[in-house]
Amino acid sequence: MQDGGQGQALFEEMNKQPLRCRVQVILPIERPYDYLLPYGSDGIQVELEPGQVVMVPVGRRILPGVVWDGVADENVPLKKLKEIAEVSEVPTLREELRKFVEWVANYTLSPQGSVLKMALSVPQALENLVGQKLYRLVTDNPKEEGDADTGKPRLTSARQKVIDVITDSGGWTLADLAREAGVSSSVVKGLEKLGLIESYFDAPDFSFSVPKPDAVGPVLSPDQKAASDDLVSRVQDQAFSTVVLDGVTGSGKTEVYFEAIEAAIKEGRQALVLLPEIALSSQWLDRFKKRFGVAPAEWHSDLTPALRRKTWRAVAAGKAPVVVGARSALMLPYRDLGLIIVDEEHEGSFKQEDGVYYHARDMAVVRAKGCSCPIVLASATPALETMVNVQNGRYERLILPGRHGGAGMPDVELIDLRFDKPERLQSGPGWLSQALRGAIRQTLEAGEQAMLFLNRRGYAPLTLCRTCGHRLQCPHCTAWLVEHRRFRRLQCHHCGFSASLPENCPSCEAEDSLVPCGPGVERIVEEAKLLFPEANVALMASDTMTSPAATKAMVDRIQNREVNLLVGTQVVAKGYHFPFLTLVGVVDADLGLFGGDLRAAERTFQLLHQVAGRAGRAEHKGRVLLQTSDPKHPVMQTLKEGDRDKFLEIEAETRARGHLPPFGRLAAVIVSGPDESELDNFCASLARSIPQIDGAQILGPAPAPLALLRGKFRRRFLIMSKRTIAPQGIARSWLAQLKAPSRIKVIVDIDPYSFL
Ligand code: ADP
Ligand code: ZN
Numbered sequence: 120m121q122d123g124g125q126g127q128a129l130f131e132e133m134n135k136q137p138l139r140c141r142v143q144v145i146l147p148i149e150r151p152y153d154y155l156l157p158y159g160s161d162g163i164q165v166e167l168e169p170g171q172v173v174m175v176p177v178g179r180r181i182l183p184g185v186v187w188d189g190v191a192d193e194n195v196p197l198k199k200l201k202e203i204a205e206v207s208e209v210p211t212l213r214e215e216l217r218k219f220v221e222w223v224a225n226y227t228l229s230p231q232g233s234v235l236k237m238a239l240s241v242p243q244a245l246e247n248l249v250g251q252k253l254y255r256l257v258t259d260n261p262k263e264e265g266d267a268d269t270g271k272p273r274l275t276s277a278r279q280k281v282i283d284v285i286t287d288s289g290g291w292t293l294a295d296l297a298r299e300a301g302v303s304s305s306v307v308k309g310l311e312k313l314g315l316i317e318s319y320f321d322a323p324d325f326s327f328s329v330p331k332p333d334a335v336g337p338v339l340s341p342d343q344k345a346a347s348d349d350l351v352s353r354v355q356d357q358a359f360s361t362v363v364l365d366g367v368t369g370s371g372k373t374e375v376y377f378e379a380i381e382a383a384i385k386e387g388r389q390a391l392v393l394l395p396e397i398a399l400s401s402q403w404l405d406r407f408k409k410r411f412g413v414a415p416a417e418w419h420s421d422l423t424p425a426l427r428r429k430t431w432r433a434v435a436a437g438k439a440p441v442v443v444g445a446r447s448a449l450m451l452p453y454r455d456l457g458l459i460i461v462d463e464e465h466e467g468s469f470k471q472e473d474g475v476y477y478h479a480r481d482m483a484v485v486r487a488k489g490c491s492c493p494i495v496l497a498s499a500t501p502a503l504e505t506m507v508n509v510q511n512g513r514y515e516r517l518i519l520p521g522r523h524g525g526a527g528m529p530d531v532e533l534i535d536l537r538f539d540k541p542e543r544l545q546s547g548p549g550w551l552s553q554a555l556r557g558a559i560r561q562t563l564e565a566g567e568q569a570m571l572f573l574n575r576r577g578y579a580p581l582t583l584c585r586t587c588g589h590r591l592q593c594p595h596c597t598a599w600l601v602e603h604r605r606f607r608r609l610q611c612h613h614c615g616f617s618a619s620l621p622e623n624c625p626s627c628e629a630e631d632s633l634v635p636c637g638p639g640v641e642r643i644v645e646e647a648k649l650l651f652p653e654a655n656v657a658l659m660a661s662d663t664m665t666s667p668a669a670t671k672a673m674v675d676r677i678q679n680r681e682v683n684l685l686v687g688t689q690v691v692a693k694g695y696h697f698p699f700l701t702l703v704g705v706v707d708a709d710l711g712l713f714g715g716d717l718r719a720a721e722r723t724f725q726l727l728h729q730v731a732g733r734a735g736r737a738e739h740k741g742r743v744l745l746q747t748s749d750p751k752h753p754v755m756q757t758l759k760e761g762d763r764d765k766f767l768e769i770e771a772e773t774r775a776r777g778h779l780p781p782f783g784r785l786a787a788v789i790v791s792g793p794d795e796s797e798l799d800n801f802c803a804s805l806a807r808s809i810p811q812i813d814g815a816q817i818l819g820p821a822p823a824p825l826a827l828l829r830g831k832f833r834r835r836f837l838i839m840s841k842r843t844i845a846p847q848g849i850a851r852s853w854l855a856q857l858k859a860p861s862r863i864k865v866i867v868d869i870d871p872y873s874f875l
Contacts, residue, residue, distance in 0.1 A: 138164050139191035139200060142175050143220075144184040145236035151187040152177075153195055155202040167203070170211035172245055174204045181205075183245050185212055185235060208247045210435045212238070212452050215489045222489075223482055228847055228867045229475040237450040237475060243424060244431040254291045254307065256282070257317050277302045278310055285316060290324045295425040325429050326438035330384055330411035336377055343371045346517040350379035353493040354386060354458050361484055363464075363509055364497040366519025367528060368732030369696070372497045373403070375519065376460050377410050379495065384440050388457025388492070392443040393479060395466035395693065401671040402695060407443070418444030418451065421667060446471060446479030449486060456490040459483050463693075464496035464505060465725050467718075470872040478870060499732060500725040500763060503770055504781045529703070529734040529741030531759045533750045549646055550638045555704045555744050556650060562702040563654055563683055567739060569702040570685040571643055572692070572730045574710055576612065576660050578604040578642050579635030582620070589626035591633070595830045603662070604641050614829045643706055644686045651684060659687035692729045701741050703734040708745040708755060714824070716874050717779050724754045724766050731758070778839065780870065786846035787871040788836040788854070789823065792863040795832045801863050802834045808856050815840035815849055825875045831864075835874075 141151035154175055156164040167173070171186045181204050220238060224231040239245065274282065280300040285291055297304040310316045339347055346364065353360055366372050376392075383390040392415070394403065408414050416430050416439040433439040437454030444451075446469050449459075461469070461480050469479040480496065487494035496505055496514070508514040522528065532554075539552040551559075551571075562569040581599045582591045591600045593611035600609035602620065610617045624632050635642070640660050647656045657673065664670040670690075676682050677697055685691065685700075711723035727745065735741020747755050757766035775782045790805070792798040802820035809817045819836030826833055838846045850867050859865050 136193070137197065137200075138166075139193070139195075140167060140203075141187040141189055141191050142173060142184040142203065143187045143235050144175060144177055144182050144232055145239055146177065146182065146232045147230040148232040149224075149230050151184075151189070151231075153191040153200055155197075155200050157203040157206065165206070167206065168211060170213060170217060172207035172209050172212065172239070174207065174245075176201045176204055183207070183239055183242060185217070185239070188214070188217060205247075207245045209245055209432065210452070210454065212435075213454075216452055219482075219486050219489050222485055223475070223477060226482075226485075226847065227475055227477050227869055228850060229477075233475050234450075237447065238452055240447065240450070241427045241431040244428040244435075248292075251292055251320070252318050253321055254285060254293065254296055254311070254316050254318050256285050257315055275306075277306045278313075278315075281307055281310055282315065290321070290429075291425070293318075295428075299423055299425050325432035325436060327416045327430075327433050327440065328413040329440050330381075330413050330415070336374060336381075336410055339374065339378075340371070340523065342519055342521075343375050343523075346519060347375045347378035349517055350376065350493065350495060351382040354379050354382040354388075356493075357386070357388075357457065357491055358493070359488045359491050360493050361487070361508070361514040362493060362495050363501055363505055363514050363516045364495050364519070365501055365516055366499060367522060368499045368729065369522040370499075370519035371523045372499075372519060373406065373462070374523075375517075376462075376495055376497060377407075379458055379460070379493075380441060381411075383458040383492075386457050388455045389434070389437065389439065389453050390441045390458040390460070391448060391451075391453070391456060392441070392460040392462060393446060393448060393469070393483060394443060395445075395463050395468045401667060401674060403443070407441075411441075415439075415441040415443045418442055418448035420445070420447075449479050449483050453490070456486070457492045459487045459490075459492065459494040460497065461494065462497045464498045465500055465502040467722065467872055472868065472873055476866070476868045476871075478872070481870070500728050503721055503767060503774065506767055507771070507781045524738075527735070527740055528761055529731055529743045531731060531743045531745065531761065533708075533755055533759055534744055534746045535750050536746050536748045544646060544649060546645075546649070547635075550643060550706055551646060551650065551704070552746055555746060558702055558742065558744055559647075559651065559684065559704065562742075563651060565701075566699075567702070568677070568680065568683045568685065568697060568700040569704065570687065570691060570700055570730075570733060571647065571704045571706055572687060573638060573640050573643055573706040574689050574726065575637075575639045575707075576603075576662055576688055577601040577610065577639035578645075579637055579639055581636040582609065582633050583636055584624035584627060584629060584632045585634055586629035586632040587624060587627035589624055591621075591625070596828050597824070597826045601639065602635055613825060638706065640686050640688055647684055647686060654684040655682050656684045656686065657682040659685060659691050661688065661690050664690060689726060689730075691733065692726060695733065697733065699739065700733055701735050701739045703730055703741070703743045705730060705743070705745045708747040709749055709752075712749075712752065712754065714874075717774070717777075718872065720752075720754050720773075721770055724758065724763075724770075727754070727758055728763065778841070781842075783842060784840045784844070784846050785871055786838040786840075786850050787868040787874070788819070788838065788850065789833060789866045789868065790820065790836070790859075790863060791828070791831040791833040791866075792860075793831055794862065797860060798832050798834060798863060801857075801860060802836075804857055805836070805854075808853065810849070810853055812840075812844070812849055814844050815846070817849070817853070823875060 138156045139153050142154050143151040159165045167186045169186050169188045173184055174181050175184050220234045224234045284300045293304050296307050364372050380390045435452040442448055461483055464480050471477050484494055509516045534552050534554045539554050541549040541552050559569045579602045582602055593600055593616050596611055596613045598611055598613050603610050608617050608619055623630050644658050712719050731743040734743050753769045790802055817838050820834040823833040823835045838849055840846045
């Protein structure tokens with residue numbers, strides 16, 4: 120007897136296996152977990168597509184995750200599976216981003232969940248926000264209780280804070296508004312009673328104004344025009360390519376890529392600009408606003424939580440046409456990315472060394488490929504890696520030959536410190552040679568500005584006891600404590616430890632015996648004030664520029680010529696344009712050349728070239744004086760000759776001989792732990808299991824230069840392989856053999872930039 124038809128269908132329906140899917144959770148886990156699709160109110164499972172953001176139970180927590188590609192394992196028993204708790208309303212993450220997350224995880228040997236976490240970095244942005252109670256300003260007729268004279272209500276400072284915040288834009292939730300203004304929610308409600316703000320029900324507006332693409336930029340020179348036409352047609356073609364925009368500082372690279380951004384906006388696609396120090400580029404933002412009439416969306420660590428959420432949502436919805444940000448902006452969920460610019464592409468700060476170790480410039484090239492869009496790497500001193508990619512045809516190059524407006528490049532002169540020794544000051548040793556002092560005097564007398572550059576924060580890098588030779592060291596790190604005289608404190612620049620300067624030597628207890636050794640910028644400021652009492656001296660370092668506003672205030676003071684003698688660390692090297700700055704003096708040009716870093720020479724060249732580029736950017740000719748004890752060094756010689764390509768040639772030869780990047784590949788393995796002997800035992804077992812591989816070798820273990828950091832002992836291995844062999848595979852199979860004890864941490868750094 121056959122029972123077909125209806126009975127059979129019902130039977131099948133009842134016995135249908137509940138549907139499952141894979142969800143990648145934002146925990147440091149390698150793969151997606153399996154979950155049951157959620158049940159709707161009708162009792163039927165809701166179908167989800169890959170890329171949808173969901174909240175799922177993990178252990179006792181509910182965490183964000185993303186429905187991942189691929190099918191769930193049907194063999195996992197049902198009772199082991201949990202159900203997806205909630206589906207977020209945020210736009211589905213595109214396949215392009217999911218593939219990018221997988222690629223980055225695979226390349227950097229990081230858990231996929233950790234990489235995804237960088238893309239979902241704003242948990243508040245994932246919340247469902249439909250129909251929330253929001254606040255906005257009431258623009259007409261505030262109720263009385265006001266000032267009889269002005270008719271405006273008198274406000275307490277707490278209330279004023281709320282008004283200041285809300286003025287920006289409406290669409291604030293009560294909690295966000297109170298948090299942003301730093302007041303309690305009763306202050307907000309009080310203002311509502313007063314009738315100055317009102318509430319309404321809506322979804323918050325997550326969007327940025329569209330830049331006005333037809334606002335005209337400057338008339339481009341023929342070279343600039345050729346470069347810009349080339350970039351514009353690449354943007355219109357919507358195809359992947361990597362272009363190096365190579366031109367000295369002041370040649371108009373920014374103006375040229377602004378044209379490409381305009382083209383992307385016209386195509387209806389998004390543009391991303393990665394800058395090394397976004398917080399420091401008020402000048403860049405001002406230029407953008409001038410050119411496009413509106414501000415871009417910014418992405419960096421200083422954003423307020425509310426703005427972070429707004430920006431993340433706007434980017435995902437395609438309502439942030441242009442995003443400018445630090446390296447983490449690369450991980451945002453763009454709706455339709457049509458152009459990536461990496462400005463100052465040679466900058467070391469594009470490498471993240473924390474959590475997921477990745478190089479944002481290199482990963483940006485991968486992302487551009489996934490988005491089928493061009494990527495522009497702009498620099499006056501492209502990295503050797505980048506130039507080798509130009510030579511082997513992987514990248515193309517556009518050259519802007521001269522400075523805009525015909526401003527010449529500055530003359531670079533070397534001061535040999537072995538012969539022109541800085542004289543002692545009454546208060547102690549001096550650091551500025553006669554030649555440099557003379558040049559500063561001339562510059563100030565001519566009514567121009569001078570800058571002294573030293574890439575070292577604080578007053579002195581080392582404090583030592585004259586009696587017993589004891590050096591003041593960080594208790595948690597292999598590092599000297601740096602004196603910061605402004606705060607009368609000693610600081611560790613690695614872990615942040617700080618202590619007040621002791622009166623007596625902590626070792627021999629001698630009185631008045633501790634002396635500062637060597638200069639930091641604060642000490643140069645002291646010398647500058649002493650030698651040039653009439654000058655207006657100012658200091659610009661990362662610890663004095665504590666906020667974007669502070670930086671902007673300082674930049675304005677320099678632009679308005681309220682400062683004529685500027686002392687700074689590398690923060691002054693970054694893209695500023697001061698027309699009256701004609702002299703740059705480098706206090707210690709050799710500083711970056713020491714230490715076992717394979718890129719020491721390249722970095723020094725780039726930094727000094729960039730610092731030199733601050734001099735004479737307008738009609739006044741610039742002059743650069745480098746104080747060095749090694750004037751024959753190729754870095755000093757090529758800087759003097761202004762011959763960047765010769766420097767790159769010499770550098771390429773040195774690297775090729777040593778099979779170093781980009782002619783060979785590196786991966787560093789950093790092993791750390793709180794117990795030194797446990798660490799050394801584990802490293803010894805790692806060393807014993809080093810595999811034999813043709814074309815590759817593993818060196819180590821060696822104590823790291825920072826052998827103690829934040830109280831953890833550190834050892835390093837280095838995997839060196841031929842260009843054709845990926846170090847990832849070697850690291851993976853070697854490290855998989857041994858499980859690290861729970862207190863020991865093993866970090867793999869592919870393509871390392873730091874060797875500390
Ligand atoms: P880079 O990015 O290569 O350092 P910029 O784009 O910042 O160069 O240009 C340097 C300066 O010259 C800026 O003040 C810029 O506005 C100006 N400039 C560049 N090109 C032009 C142009 N074609 N017309 C007018 N000003 C220009
Ligand atoms: Zn320390």
